[in-house]
Amino acid sequence: MKLAYLSLTGNVRDFVEKTGIRSIEIHYNGPYEEVNEPFIVIVPSYDEMITETVRSFVQFGRNEEYLIGFAGSGNLNFDGDYCFNAKDLSTLFQKPLLYTFEFSGTESDVQHFKEELSHYAGAGTK
Numbered sequence: 527m528k529l530a531y532l533s534l535t536g537n538v539r540d541f542v543e544k545t546g547i548r549s550i551e552i553h554y555n556g557p558y559e560e561v562n563e564p565f566i567v568i569v570p571s572y573d574e575m576i577t578e579t580v581r582s583f584v585q586f587g588r589n590e591e592y593l594i595g596f597a598g599s600g601n602l603n604f605d606g607d608y609c610f611n612a613k614d615l616s617t618l619f620q621k622p623l624l625y626t627f628e629f630s631g632t633e634s635d636v637q638h639f640k641e642e643l644s645h646y647a648g649a650g651t652k
């Protein structure tokens with residue numbers, strides 16, 4: 527299993543590095559690449575363009591066939607819009623929202639996120 531992440535100011539990248547899980551970065555302006563194995567997408571929250579960029583990535587090549595679900599990074603001060611991009615993508619692709627965290631996450635967030643992933647061990651979480 528891999529993580530595919532988008533990060534504009536580095537918080538999501540830091541979180542991904544703390545997990546120690548193999549990853550690829552989704553670049554805001556592309557080009558996109560095929561993951562070719564089960565993966566989870568982690569996105570920050572900004573505006574609709576984040577959803578559109580990740581939608582294009584997921585729909586690139588055969589990526590959607592390998593998509594497990596989403597996680598989101600945000601800021602709770604945004605209240606009802608907290609992690610809205612990850613939530614919208616989860617609805618759009620009918621895949622679970624596995625975890626949300628603020629900024630680059632705490633050690634506890636990393637642990638809980640990895641526990642969620644362990645439910646998908648059959649997809650190669652180790």
Ligand SMILES: Cc1cc2nc3c(=O)[nH]c(=O)nc-3n(C[C@H](O)[C@H](O)[C@H](O)COP(=O)(O)O)c2cc1C
Nearest residue numbers: 533534535536537538570571600601604608609629
């Ligand atoms: C202009 C701007 C808009 C943001 N909008 C939201 C938002 O609507 N909801 C939310 O939960 N977080 C929002 N955030 C917080 C970021 O999503 C959060 O800091 C995230 O960790 C950034 O990840 P990155 O550093 O990997 O890009 C916003 C931050 C900025 C600077």
